[in-house]
Amino acid sequence: MTQMQTDPSKSPEQVKPDATDNLLYIVLKYKNALIALVVLLAAAGGGTAFWLNHQKAAEQEASLKLSVVAPLLDRGEFRKAIDGTSANPGLKSISGKYGGTASGKMSSLLLANAYYALGQPDSALAVYKGISMENRDLAAAVLAGTGACHAEMKQYAKAAAAYGDASEKAENKALKAQYLVSSADNYLDSGKREKALELYKKIVADYPGSTGAALSQRALWQMSGSR
Incomplete structure (x- = not known):
């Protein structure tokens, strides 16, 4: 999704990663592309037609349920988005039931x-560790x-290591740079000042x-004591 929102007025010690803004952007940016891929596969035919048609139907169900949850996230009602309501399932339910679909992974x-x-x-962290994405920027x-x-x-x-891996995995150059900044910050x-200095450079x-x-x-100026 993408970029982390970082305040340039803050020092690297003050700036903390905001996964919510960053990842939500990535999710919204690539959701349609992933769904389109599922539809394309469903049109492939052959011996896997039944399975693909089933996946297409499951994706449509998951996408519809996810669209109901999205406004809750926009309003910051995260607990309700996770657990759902009596009328609509939440992210935990959608993720568990439709995990093999594009919208399930997005959930x-x-x-x-x-x-x-x-x-x-x-x-x-427990949820992140169970997510597998084909798209490199999503991964x-x-x-x-x-x-x-x-x-x-x-x-x-x-x-720091995780952000470094994220930078290597990403294809988008702006993302690569941003993740490296977060790696250096961490x-x-x-306490690894020299490693941070190397990355900033x-x-x-x-x-x-x-x-x-x-x-x-800015970080290099602050570390050198200059402005």
């Missing part, structure tokens, strides 16, 4: 985001989500003109 990603937004990084978003959870739990070394928080050199480069340059 899992949104479920993890909702747990994170509620301040439950341990629950969010990177999942890795970034695990990084955000580790950071929230003050496991900065693990967070290396700094873990790499971001400035490899992604000129990006938000990540601007944040990295």
